[in-house]
Amino acid sequence: MANSRILVVDDSETLRRQVRGALEAAGLAVAEAAEGVEALWRVRSEAPFDLILCDIYMPAMGGLDFVREVRKLPAYVSTPIIVLTSDASRERRAEGKAAGATAWLLKPPHMPALIISIQAALFRVSVAPPPDSDER
Helix, strand or coil: CCCCEEEEECCCHHHHHHHHHHHHHCCCEEEEECCHHHHHHHHHHCCCCCEEEECCCCCCCCHHHHHHHHHCCHHHCCCCEEEEECCCCHHHHHHHHHHCCCEEEECCCCHHHHHHHHHHHHCCCCCCCCCCHHHC
């Protein structure tokens, strides 16, 4: 996980600063974008990111449109994209999955859980809860 490059896309500077602090403390390299158009430019012009963390409600280009555009790029077909949003609706989650989002987390983020989700996505492991002992 060390040296992994993470792109944080959110129109809230406060949230970006909080997430950056937590991710850098975990040994991750962090780049930021304030909305989808800027993020898409960064994705297209910089060395590939190992994971993208993005909001869905942003000016200029929303997060789901951004995810759809990123998934069209060969270098990002399988890159984990975690949506971090305040929208908990099933419909929006389904739309995110169809767009290519890897995971859906709710704001405000609990930083230890966010770090675990990022680690799991980077290592491509499931963080589903263990099966109930009654199901054996």
